[in-house]
Amino acid sequence: MEGNIFSIEVISQGKYESWEFKNEVARDELFKKIMDRYQEHAIKEKSDDVDDSSILQLSATSLKIKEDGNVDQQVPYEWYDANQFGDLLDYINNEYPKY
Template sequence: MEGNIFSIEIISQGKYESWEFKNEEARDELFNKILKRFNDHAIADKNDDVDDSRIVQLSATSLKIKEDGNVDQQVPYEWYEADQFEQLLEFINNEYPKY
């Protein structure tokens, strides 16, 4: 039975990229590095009526499958200006091999 899945994902205007990690600590370390690096481009106001075409969503997924088959999922996320997609992609692709 597959246990846990830890990943970072970015999605924007139908473009989607995802990176898997062997553990939560490695994923959190890179996620926090991304948050710091792109802090100036973060969109603080995450309200539901935002125009999706104007944002990149960065998320850190923790999917834990418990013994009883129940799933515990946590997905903290941040929003960034849509024009940051390529920069986020490049930054993550450059950093990911270290993890």
């Protein structure tokens, strides 16, 4: 049986929130709106030695379960200033019902 999960996830300082979508198109549309709105808070240089407490990670997960049981997962992500966590959550919670 094939099954797909399309979601947006936010992780910051041990806090985790996620929102699921009916399809990839709707999820991608909101993901792009979020990226556009918060671009001035984006952290362009992603490095392994970053202080996790200073960032929030926004990701768009596409999990596709194929008929043979294999899983194809893609998770593009962006990093933002952790101070934006509350504002970003409010924005997503406000926009999500439109999708």
